[in-house]
Amino acid sequence: MPDADALITAAVAAVRGTDVRDAERKLDRLVVGSAPAQADDDGGRDVSAGPAAVDAALLRRLVAAVHRLWPRGWQPADVARIVARRLGARPGRLVVDALAADRAAQPGPVPQWWDDQLTALDARVRWDDDAGWLGGWATREGTDRIAALRDAVEVLALLAGLPPVAVLRPPPGGVGAVTVTGAPGPSGSRVLDRVRALLAKAESTTFPAEAEAFTGKAQELIARHSLERALVESTVAHPDQPGGVRISTDAPYAGAKALLVQEVAAANRCESVWSDDLGFATVLGFPADLEAVELLHTSLLVQATAAMLRGRRERRGGGRRTKAYDEAFLHAFASRIGERLRAATDAADRQAARDTGADRLLPVLAARSGAVRERMDTLFPGVTRARLTVRDAEGWQSGTSAADRASLAGSAPPSRPLTGRR
Numbered sequence: 001m002p003d004a005d006a007l008i009t010a011a012v013a014a015v016r017g018t019d020v021r022d023a024e025r026k027l028d029r030l031v032v033g034s035a036p037a038q039a040d041d042d043g044g045r046d047v048s049a050g051p052a053a054v055d056a057a058l059l060r061r062l063v064a065a066v067h068r069l070w071p072r073g074w075q076p077a078d079v080a081r082i083v084a085r086r087l088g089a090r091p092g093r094l095v096v097d098a099l100a101a102d103r104a105a106q107p108g109p110v111p112q113w114w115d116d117q118l119t120a121l122d123a124r125v126r127w128d129d130d131a132g133w134l135g136g137w138a139t140r141e142g143t144d145r146i147a148a149l150r151d152a153v154e155v156l157a158l159l160a161g162l163p164p165v166a167v168l169r170p171p172p173g174g175v176g177a178v179t180v181t182g183a184p185g186p187s188g189s190r191v192l193d194r195v196r197a198l199l200a201k202a203e204s205t206t207f208p209a210e211a212e213a214f215t216g217k218a219q220e221l222i223a224r225h226s227l228e229r230a231l232v233e234s235t236v237a238h239p240d241q242p243g244g245v246r247i248s249t250d251a252p253y254a255g256a257k258a259l260l261v262q263e264v265a266a267a268n269r270c271e272s273v274w275s276d277d278l279g280f281a282t283v284l285g286f287p288a289d290l291e292a293v294e295l296l297h298t299s300l301l302v303q304a305t306a307a308m309l310r311g312r313r314e315r316r317g318g319g320r321r322t323k324a325y326d327e328a329f330l331h332a333f334a335s336r337i338g339e340r341l342r343a344a345t346d347a348a349d350r351q352a353a354r355d356t357g358a359d360r361l362l363p364v365l366a367a368r369s370g371a372v373r374e375r376m377d378t379l380f381p382g383v384t385r386a387r388l389t390v391r392d393a394e395g396w397q398s399g400t401s402a403a404d405r406a407s408l409a410g411s412a413p414p415s416r417p418l419t420g421r422r
Contacts, residue, residue: 003053004053004054004056004057004058005057005061007026007029007030007054008030008054008057008058008061008153008156010026010029010030011023011026011027011029011030011153012153012156012157012160013026014026014027015027015153015154015157016157016160016161027149027150027153030054030149030153031145031146031149051135051145052131052132053131054134054149055130055131055132055133055134055135056130056131056133058133058134058149058152058153058156059097059098059101059130059133059134060130061156062095062097062098062101062152062155062156062159063098063101063102063105065098065156065159065160066079066095066098066099066102066159067102069159069162070171070172071167071171072162072163072164072165072167073164073165073166073167073168074162074165075114075117075168075169075171075246076099076114076117076118076121076123077117077120077121077246078165078246078278078280079095079099079159080092080095080096080099080121081248081250081279081280082158082162082278082279083095083155083158083159085250085279086158087151087154087155087158090141090143090151091151091154091155093141094137094148094151094152094155095155095159096121096122096123097123097126097133097137098155099118099121099123100118100123100124100125100126101125101130101133103115103118103123104125106172106173107173108172110172111169111170111172113169114171114172126140134148134149134152135148165275165278166244166282166379166380167379168243168244168245168246168282168379169243169244191221191222191224191225192222192225192291192292192295194221195218195221195222195292195295196295198214198215198217198218198221199214199215199218199295199296199299200299201214202214202215202218202299202303203299203302203303203306208307211303212340215296215299215300215303215337215340215341216340216341216344218295218296218299219267219296219340219341219344219345220344220347220348222268222292222295222296223268223344223345223347223348223349224348224351224352225288225292226268226269226286226288226289226292227348227349227352227361229286229288230286230364230365230368231356231360231361231364233286234364234367240286240287240288241286241371242284242285242286242371242372242375243284243285243286243287243290244282244283244284244285244290244375244379245282245283245290245293245294246280246281246282246283247261247280247281247283247293247294247297248279248280249261249274249276249279249280249281250279252323252326253326253327253330254276254279255276255327255331256327256330256331256334257281257301257330258272258274258276258281259330259331259334259335260297260300260301260304260330260333260334260337261274261281261283261293261297262274262281262334262338263334263335263337263338263341264293264296264297264300264337264338264341265283265285265293266338266342267338267341267342267344267345268285268289268292268293268296268341268345269285269286269289269345269365269368269369269372270283270284270285270289270290270293270372271283271284271285271372271373271375271376272284273376273380273383282379282380284372284375284376284379285372286368286372296341300334300337304330304333304334304337307329307333308326308329308330308333311325311329312325312326349361349365
């Protein structure tokens with residue numbers, strides 16, 4: 001009987017192929033091969049294909065598969081997201097166990113952001129022995145061993161075929177990786193804590209004008225904070241450099257979500273590139289600006305979704321959902337909110353120029369914009385532009401109204417340009 005690794009290799013190769021029947025045969029053989037080990041001719045026990053060996057081999061292979069992705073630009077959150085996107089929630093949870101095992105195998109400390117991603121995924125080693133890992137996972141999921149084996153093999157096949165992506169931050173052990181010790185505060189910035197409080201109020205109110213006011217104030221604080229950081233960084237010996245984050249743009253309405261990311265990024269001196277096939281947008285910018293983009297985008301997506309649901313109820317003909325209406329609503333919301341955020345940033349720029357002098361501020365901002373653009377050109381040399389077409393005028397007008405009640409008249413549904421990978 002083949003050993004566990006050979007059975008797994010055959011099953012993964014078959015799943016990655018086009019012969020469905022062969023894939024089923026190889027998966028069945030893996031299940032059969034994991035039956036209790038039998039005594040060999042010498043009276044000993046051949047444990048190479050027993051269930052414990054298969055469990056341990058699968059976990060070992062999964063850890064190796066995710067570990068190979070780190071120098072190719074992938075991060076723990078990216079891996080969990082792509083597996084859940086393409087295979088479903090249950091395989092997504094299975095790969096989180098592999099991420100936990102990979103972290104446990106790291107020989108030393110890792111960057112704080114790495115552990116933060118694992119904590120957000122609740123990636124923890126919940127088993128005492130690798131040999132019993134898969135059985136314990138199946139029990140937690142309320143499924144059987146056959147389904148668990150199938151999930152594990154499909155995850156391995158998916159991981160083996162993932163393409164390289166932009167390396168935004170050096171992974172653990174990589175060149176330039178930085179390990180942070182100690183326990184930072186909630187945000188490391190009182191300003192961003194105030195922004196969080198304002199955005200929480202914007203999300204909780206049912207009055208659009210009030211939500212807009214809270215969001216506008218949040219952007220004003222963010223813009224001022226960014227300018228202050230930029231001026232301070234311009235005087236230090238080792239200033240911050242542009243980095244990047246990835247923000248999910250999964251279905252439904254992936255294009256509208258990517259547009260919202262792009263509008264928020266542009267208002268905060270960042271660049272955004274949408275990778276539709278991978279389900280995320282990459283935002284490039286300086287650290288404080290990236291944190292602001294993540295905060296604002298998360299809040300505005302909640303606000304946009306709530307406003308869209310209200311718009312359905314208010315639309316002519318009742319609350320019947322149509323994809324064209326929802327997409328147009330979200331496109332309009334993103335477009336109008338982007339205008340408001342940029343207006344707040346421009347106002348902060350003008351005030352800062354008066355306070356500190358345009359001759360001091362403008363060269364700093366120009367240098368930072370140039371650095372972000374250079375970073376984008378380096379990481380995404382083949383970037384193209386796509387257009388998102390709006391097909392429902394009522395949805396566009398409702399979305400514009402939700403973002404700004406004062407700008408309803410004269411709105412028309414345009415096509416919107418969006419930076420992305422093809």
